[in-house]
Amino acid sequence: MSAYAEYRTQIKDEEALIAALCKLTNRVGESIRREWIERHEQPVTLEDYRGQPRPERAEIRIPNRYVGGAANDIGFQRQADGTFTAIISEYDRRHYDRAWLDKLAVEYGRELINRNAKKLGYRVTETRHADGSVRMVLTRR
Amino acid sequence: MSADKTEIVIEIDPSGAVSADVVNGPGGSLCLVALHKLLSELGEQTTARRKPAFYQAAVAVATVKKGATR
Numbered sequence: 001m002s003a004y005a006e007y008r009t010q011i012k013d014e015e016a017l018i019a020a021l022c023k024l025t026n027r028v029g030e031s032i033r034r035e036w037i038e039r040h041e042q043p044v045t046l047e048d049y050r051g052q053p054r055p056e057r058a059e060i061r062i063p064n065r066y067v068g069g070a071a072n073d074i075g076f077q078r079q080a081d082g083t084f085t086a087i088i089s090e091y092d093r094r095h096y097d098r099a100w101l102d103k104l105a106v107e108y109g110r111e112l113i114n115r116n117a118k119k120l121g122y123r124v125t126e127t128r129h130a131d132g133s134v135r136m137v138l139t140r141r
Numbered sequence: 142m143s144a145d146k147t148e149i150v151i152e153i154d155p156s157g158a159v160s161a162d163v164v165n166g167p168g169g170s171l172c173l174v175a176l177h178k179l180l181s182e183l184g185e186q187t188t189a190r191r192k193p194a195f196y197q198a199a200v201a202v203a204t205v206k207k208g209a210t211r
Contacts, residue, residue, distance in 0.1 A: 010184030010196075105157020109183055113151060113159075116179045122149070132155035138179070140147045 004056060005093060007086040007101055008079075011108055014039065016115065017060065017076060017084060020107035027068025027095040036066040046073040046087065056087045067092060103132065110134060147175065159183055159196040 011017050018039070021032050038044070043057035049070045058075025067074055072089040074096060079085055086104075088096045110126070113136060117124050122138040129135070147166030153159050161180060163172040180186075183196045 013182055102156045106153050106155065109153045109157055109159050112182050113153075113179060116182070120178060122147075122179075134153040136151040136153070138147075138149040138151065141145060 003090045005088055009084055009086060011084045012082045013112060016108055016111040019111045020104050023107040024103055026066060037062055043077060046075045048072045058087055106132060106134060
């Protein structure tokens with residue numbers, strides 16, 4: 001028996017979540033592709049590495065064949081308050097760990113800020129730092 | 142810097158927490174409105190920091206459930 005972890009997030013915007021996932025890599029170092037990510041109106045059952053159903057369900061699903069190696073599905077389940085919870089198996093947390101989720105949070109922030117800035121007429125200059133932090137300068141006349 | 146130019150500096154730390162400041166442009170409530178329009182979808186605003194706007198990290202602690210796979 002193993003454990004699954006559910007990571008509560010502040011992520012609410014599905015499109016920004018998917019765009020952020022596409023900035024990250026899977027366990028074998030491939031960039032996650034938009035076409036790998038399934039979006040469902042209603043939550044679907046996640047599957048383990050053998051294709052067997054798990055009790056967990058999620059609206060956003062990355063099928064195990066794209067997670068890397070003999071992996072389980074990764075899911076993002078929408079909560080009643082509109083936020084998504086990440087569902088990641090213990091086996092897969094060797095790669096999809098807290099640091100990976102933190103990178104997801106950084107990319108999600110970038111996506112939303114860039115989108116809103118464009119809408120509001122700002123020009124954005126970004127600087128990425130070695131520690132993973134990002135500085136964004138927004139200007140508008 | 143020009144008085145009619147708005148400049149906002151946003152820092153996203155390695156955990157995804159966001160802080161922002163209007164370094165040039167409208168002050169007071171206008172400054173807060175500008176930041177709110179940009180950042181309100183990011184998460185909950187906290188008053189724990191001195192920055193004009195600080196939003197908590199997008200990923201919180203994990204809860205662990207027993208499962209039937211590896």
